[in-house]
Amino acid sequence: MLSTGSQLRLLRLLSCVALVLLFQVTNSKKDLKSTCSTCRQITDNFNKGFERTAKQNFGGGNTAWEERTLSKYETSEIRLMEIVEELCDSSSFDCNHMVEEHEDHFETWWFKRKTKHPDLHKWFCIETIKVCCPKGTFGPDCNACLGGSERPCHGNGNCDGDGTRGGNGKCSCDNAYRGEFCLDCIDGYFNEVRNDTFSLCTACDTSCKTCTGATNQDCDECKEGWEDDDQEACVDVNECAKDPSPCEEDQYCLNTDGSYSCKGCDKTCSGCTGAGPDKCQACASGYQDAEGTCTDIxxxxxxxxxxxxxxxxxxxxxxxxxxxxxxxxxxxxxxxxxxxEPEKEEESETSETTTSTHGEEL
The missing domain is CATH 2.10.25.10 (Laminin)
Incomplete structure (x- = not known):
């Protein structure tokens, strides 16, 4: 039987191994997504290059002779090389490595598969080097995302790993939706339409925290700053009607839907009920009331x-x-x-100097 010290060391070792494996699996999933993204970039750039060279030719002096002798530019190896050379930025290691590693596949597709398999991304990334999956599927075996491959997450979210050999297929729901299948609504929304495969979440009235319909009478619970009235509808709470006021002495309260704000009084006021010198409760020092308005003294x-x-x-x-x-x-x-005056200042200065000199002589 192992000693206590040996058991602890074995436990630490197993923990370290588990962490390393978890790190490798996590990075592997990230790498799979990244590899598919690189492949998508390459095939997109190939299609752009195909369009860019559509109206070009060999560029020599006798194009007709060149096409008869060297085959047509449209299907030539020269055109293929011109496209392949522009697939990656010089600084993109992953892109350049993938192109270099699979250059023979581009040649095979160009000369033998292009007519039968015109979708390069599908043929190259999904079916040949198998770094991507069809849209709506994920993982090593390209399993269908939650909600089905036709409408992943029932059209209300994004499937983790969608279109790649990575991810776990779980849904990240769009705003307003929640739940494993993105069929439920978050607070502030209600199911306007709902069945096993479709859900439409619509916003509640602004007064509702939760609701069953679109009006303030359909609230299950009012938001903070709102309260039930006699008709069981959520209505605004007027915080400014409270005594004492929620604002400072040199401020007035401005009610808003579901809340309030405090605004500074006019400088002529000592306390106020609203904006301007005619809303003063009393006039500030240096001002006086003139027919209901505080004016300067x-x-x-x-x-x-x-x-x-x-x-x-x-x-x-x-x-x-x-x-x-x-x-x-x-x-x-x-x-x-x-x-x-300037002249008198000079005379005064001269007089002071003379007096000082005579004083010294004395």
Whole structure:
């Protein structure tokens, strides 16, 4: 019997092996999808090249002689090579590797299979090198997707691995659909039509979380912000009618369907019920009520002057005022003093210099 330490080491080893196998399987599925995508790109580019060269010829001096002697350009090896050379970007390793590895298959199809098998993707990617599956199927054996290969996921989703040799065939449902087969509806939608193979999910009324029909009376459950009325229909909750208001003091409440928003009051207001200076609950400092609208107070026109210093003027602005020195005066040490003219300033400076010089001589 193994010791406890040996059992733990064996358990760790088995766990590591399982993780490696899981990693390999996951990467293998990804590689299968990627390989099919590369093959699809190659065959699509081949078809484009076929169209591009449809009206070309050998390009020599005597085309008629060349076609008689070298066979027609339309089915020539030269045309095939011109197409094959343009199948991949130079930087695409996977594409170039696949073309190089299977170049003989392109020649076989071009010269022997093209007439009987005109669909290159089907012949090359699906039937010959077997890296893709027919549409609506998946996996190594090209099994039908959930819902059937004709309408995978019943037409309401995407089959994992559809058209490739990878994937698990599970459905990723489109918006509005859910469930393994994409036949059920998500919240906010109801089955307008439903049977074992078809489902049509239609949006509920905006007020419904779940519903059985298209109107607000068909709601099974109301969305948040809506409530049942006396007729059992979902109607909007007016959050702005609540007391106290859900908004701040300097905001007003704006009700919306299923919700609300808070908007800033006009700057003339101290509290408000809506937008604009006529919706104020009270006027802000510097404003006064004039027939129901908050308007600016002109402090400069008041009976008692607000600017009291000598040679000072009052300038009104929105909600307040400024006191500034009159023209020809400037503020010095809290007083409005007369500005000196340039000549007098020079004389004053000269006088100060002279006084200073005489003082030094003394």
């Amino acid at each position: 002109d402090e400069c026109s008041q009976p008692e002057p607000v600017c009291t210093r000598e040679h000072e003027e009052c300038v009104n602005n929105k909600g307040s005022y400024l006191c500034i020195c009159s023209s020809g005066y400037e503020e010095q040490d809290g007083e409005c003093v007369q500005k000196l």
